[in-house]
Amino acid sequence: MLSDKSRPVIEATAAVVAEHMPEITPKFYAHMFEAHPELMDGTFSRANQRNGEQAQALAGSIVHFAVHLLEHPDTLPETVLARIAHKHTALGITEDQYQIVYENLFWAIAQVLGDAVTPEVAEAWTEVYWLMADALITLEKDLYAKQANDKMWTDWRVASKEPTGNAAVTFRLEPADDTPQTPGQPGGYVSVRIKVADGLRQARQYSLSGDAAATDHRLITVKLDEAGEVSPVLIQSVEVGDVVEVSNPYGDITLQDSAAPLVLMTAGIGITPAAAILSALAEQRSDRAVRLLHGDASWDSVALRDQVLEAVQALPDAQADLWLGVVPEQAPEGVTVHEGQVDASQVELPAGAEYILCGPLAFMQSARSSLIDAGVPATSIRYEIFGPDLWLAA
Incomplete structure (x- = not known):
C-alpha cells in the first residue's frame, strides 16, 4: 500500500x-x-x-x-x-x-x-x-x-427526563419535524449538539441506552460531568419541550448477529451501551449465553438498573454480577453482588465468548489484560471508549 x-x-x-x-x-x-x-x-x-x-x-x-x-x-x-x-x-x-x-x-x-x-x-x-x-x-x-436522510443534524424535542443512578439522566427525544430517521443499533450512539454558556455550539456522543432501532424516539443517558460544558447544560438547563440537534446514529461496537456467548464488562456510566444490548437481546428472545460484569460505587449508583435487571431476568441464559464499593444488605433478585472492583476470575466465563468492554480507560485496560491472561483471544475483545481514543494513543 x-x-x-x-x-x-x-x-x-x-x-x-x-x-x-x-x-x-x-x-x-x-x-x-x-x-x-x-x-x-x-x-x-x-x-x-x-x-x-x-x-x-x-x-x-x-x-x-x-x-x-x-x-x-x-x-x-x-x-x-x-x-x-x-x-x-x-x-x-x-x-x-x-x-x-x-x-x-x-x-x-x-x-x-x-x-x-x-x-x-x-x-x-x-x-x-x-x-x-x-x-x-x-x-x-x-x-x-446508509442514512435515511441527507442531513448531518436534525431537530429532536425532549419528551421526558428521568433520573437514573448517581447523577445521570435518561432523555427521551422525539423528532421535531418529519425528516426520515435512521434506525440505530444496540451499542451505538448519537451526537447531541447544543449551545453552551458563551453561545458556541458543542457536540458530545451519548450511547443509545434503549430502543436503539426505534426511529420515532431516541433514548440517551447522560451522566453529569460538573467540569464539562455539555452535560451540565443538558441536565440542568434543557427542559422537556426544548429542541436539541441530534446526529444520525453510528457506532462500530454494536450487537452482532451471532450465537456465541456474550460477556459485557462495564463500569460506571459505561453500562449504557450494555443496557441497550441487553434490552435488544431480551426483545429478540435470544437464547445466547449472556454475562454482565459491572462495577460501580453502590447499587443506587448503577444507571438503568431496573432496565438491566428486567432484561437479564427475561433472558433464559443470562447472569449479572456486580462489584460494588458499598454492598447492599440484600442483593437485588437475580444479581450476584461482590465487594470491590470487577474481577472476572471470580466468575465462570462461557467458552468461546465475545467480549465488549465499556467504562473508564484504566478499567478497560485492566479488564482486557486479565482476560488475555486467562486465555481469551485478543480478537474476541472489543471496547467502546467515550471521547478520544487515548488507549490507541498510548
Whole structure:
C-alpha cells in the first residue's frame, strides 16, 4: 500500500515523528483553529482541546497507521479506521475538511522538525496522510449513504427526563419535524449538539441506552460531568419541550448477529451501551449465553438498573454480577453482588465468548489484560471508549 519510494523514508523517520507528535499536534490545532474558527463551533470539542486528549488521539492514530503500513504492507488497520470513521460521521465531518487538516498539520510538522523535513520526508508523510484520509473518506461516504436522510443534524424535542443512578439522566427525544430517521443499533450512539454558556455550539456522543432501532424516539443517558460544558447544560438547563440537534446514529461496537456467548464488562456510566444490548437481546428472545460484569460505587449508583435487571431476568441464559464499593444488605433478585472492583476470575466465563468492554480507560485496560491472561483471544475483545481514543494513543 505504501510506495517503495516512501517506505524507507517512513522507516527512517517514524520514530522521530512519533517522538515529536506530542509537540506537533497542539501546534497544529492552535494554528488550524486560528485560521478556521468555525471548526470549533459544533464540530471539534473545546474541552478535548483544553485537556489535550484530542491531540493525543490524533497523534496516536497517525503513528499507528504509519507503523501498520510498515508492518502489514498489504492491509489497512480496519478496526482503527472504522472507529474513527464512525466518530467522524457522528460529527458531520466532510471530505473538504481533510485538506484543511493536511495543510495545518504539515505546517506544524515543519515548525517542530525544521530542516529535518526535507522534500523527501514531506512527500513520504504526505503519502501516509492521504492514504489514511482517503480510506476514511471512503468509509465515511459509505456510512453517510446508509442514512435515511441527507442531513448531518436534525431537530429532536425532549419528551421526558428521568433520573437514573448517581447523577445521570435518561432523555427521551422525539423528532421535531418529519425528516426520515435512521434506525440505530444496540451499542451505538448519537451526537447531541447544543449551545453552551458563551453561545458556541458543542457536540458530545451519548450511547443509545434503549430502543436503539426505534426511529420515532431516541433514548440517551447522560451522566453529569460538573467540569464539562455539555452535560451540565443538558441536565440542568434543557427542559422537556426544548429542541436539541441530534446526529444520525453510528457506532462500530454494536450487537452482532451471532450465537456465541456474550460477556459485557462495564463500569460506571459505561453500562449504557450494555443496557441497550441487553434490552435488544431480551426483545429478540435470544437464547445466547449472556454475562454482565459491572462495577460501580453502590447499587443506587448503577444507571438503568431496573432496565438491566428486567432484561437479564427475561433472558433464559443470562447472569449479572456486580462489584460494588458499598454492598447492599440484600442483593437485588437475580444479581450476584461482590465487594470491590470487577474481577472476572471470580466468575465462570462461557467458552468461546465475545467480549465488549465499556467504562473508564484504566478499567478497560485492566479488564482486557486479565482476560488475555486467562486465555481469551485478543480478537474476541472489543471496547467502546467515550471521547478520544487515548488507549490507541498510548
